[in-house]
Amino acid sequence: MATLYGVGVGPGDPELLTLKAVRILSSAQVVAYPANPRGDSVALSIAGHHLPATAEHIVMAMDFVPDRRSANAAYDSGAEQIAARLAAGQDVVVLCEGDPLLFGSFAYLLPRVPTATRIEVVPGVSSLTTCAAAAVRPLALGSEPLLCLPATLPAADLARALDGVAAVAVFKVGRHLATVAAALQQAGLAEGAVCVIRASHPDQQILPLPEALHRPDGVPYFSMILARRPSP
Amino acid sequence: MATLYGVGVGPGDPELLTLKAVRILSSAQVVAYPANPRGDSVALSIAGHHLPATAEHIVMAMDFVPDRRSANAAYDSGAEQIAARLAAGQDVVVLCEGDPLLFGSFAYLLPRVPTATRIEVVPGVSSLTTCAAAAVRPLALGSEPLLCLPATLPAADLARALDGVAAVAVFKVGRHLATVAAALQQAGLAEGAVCVIRASHPDQQILPLPEALHRPDGVPYFSMILARRPSP
Structure with missing residues (x-):
């Protein structure tokens, strides 16, 4: 029976691939990944040079916009092609930036593949720990809970989620x-917060939150804010 | 100027080391890690065979008990030895299970080393994403917040932290x-929850929560519960 691999390729630095990811990529027959409409893929740019030249590519090209129609169509079509390869007995390797299951695109493929599919997920270094590493600051200390919060929530839901939280990492800031x-600010978590932009990439930046707010061009989608409530 | 490296060695499977971790370990002169009172170290057992035979070892031996006196003494002594090597111009590599800054021991060393220390943290594959990979289930979907909750909190604080939460990963269950x-159960999150025991180790187990509760010997410290609120 063929296997569908969901492989985390890490946050950007090609050295943050795991040995296991490299092994699986090195013998991949079929590889699938999300890409922009021009076919450019961050995951492929991180990990592509480990793939055999003979590997077949399934490109899930989509618009990265809030409207999910383009993405859904790309995942539908990708899942159909993946299922065909699996049915023919070929393993398929899906490349995922960071980790496949922590706000990763692999979660959108999972419900689209046949239920009997044999699946193996290879965890990757996530942006969460990469941003903390870049800023050299613990995400949470001792028994503190840590909230991982997508910035895409409506403002009222953001405020509700932050109420009483000890430490937070805000994903997909953009x-x-x-x-x-x-x-x-309203939740009392702004003091000392930092914004980590494109962690582990050559142009990585770590800015105090007020400085990030003053950037004339804003911050990219791949930015994360790390904040902790000051000790009482 | 010498560098203090905090290196994540992943959750247990030696193949989940990153290429960067392997590179830094392979040329380490001085290596430090927490261990139990007999000197056994999980981090060393994962990553030790990448170290040169000539590397000097700083063993931070401690009791793993709620009373922090033994651990604090070990970190104090370890930090003193580390500072001495750094002052002599030697790089020091600290091995950290999983990731150094997501409920990792490196956070306890940070405030103990001289403030001018040059520090580089190498993120690792954390137990968070490894448990999700083992269970093949997304940690959170779309715009859902994910709470990372240490089981060591008092019961009343656990209940408060879980109120209204969409998805949760409970660390250090034991x-x-x-x-x-x-x-x-009280928060409406027990349905479908799983307990992942020793993810990525050869004896890994994934149990529905009720089955975990019926194990006569309980579950080890390195267990994690993953739960999501059913969609409305």
Whole structure:
């Protein structure tokens, strides 16, 4: 029986691939990944040079926009092609930036493949721990809970989720920066917060939250805010 | 200037080391790690064979008990030895199970080393994403917040933290299993929850929460519960 591999390729630095990911990529027959409409894929740019030249590519090209129609169509079509390869006895390797299951795209493929599929997920280094590493700051200490919060939530839900939280990592900040900053301020979490931009990439930046807010061009989608409530 | 490296060695499977971790370990002059009172170290057992035979070992031997006196003394002594090597111009590599800064021991060393220390943290594959990979289930979907909750919190704080939460990963379950299960039940999060025991180790187990509760010997410290609120 063929296997569908969901392989985390890490946050950007090709050295943050695991030995297991490299082994599986090195013998891949069929590889699938999300890409933009021009076919460019971050995951492929991180990990592509480990793939055999003979590997067949299934490109799930989609618009990265809030409207999910383009993405859904790409996952539908990708899942159909993946299922055909699996049915023919070929393993398929899906490349996932960061980790496949922590706000990763692999979650969208899972419900689309046949239920009897044999699946193996290879965890990757996530942006969560990469941002903390870049900033050299613990995500949470001792018995503190840590909230992983997508910035894409409506403002009222952000405020509700942050109420009483000890430590937070806000994912996918991008154009939501001002809304998130206001919610952190209201929750008493803005002091000392940092914004980590493109962690582990050559152009990585770590900015205090107020400096991030003053960037004339905003911050990219791949930015994360780390904040902790000051000790009482 | 010498560098203090905090290196994540992953959750247990030696293949989940990153290429970067392997590179840094392979040329380590001085290596430090927590161990039990007999000197056994999980981090060393995962990653030790990448170390040069000539590497000097700083063993931070401690009791793994709620009373922090033994651990604090070990970190104090370890930090002193580390600072001495750094002052002599030697790099020091600290081995950390999973990731150094997501409920990792490196957070306890950070405030103990001289403030001018040059520090580089190498993120690792954390137990969080490894448990999700083992169970092949997304940690959170779409815009859902994910709460990372240490089971070591008092029961009342567990209940408060879980109120209204969409998805949760409970760390360090061990002897707190029954308390955590009751809190999840009360919060409406027990349905479909799984307990992942020793993810990525050869004896890994994934159990529905009720089955975990019926194990006569309980579950080990390195167990995690993953739960999501059913969609409305």
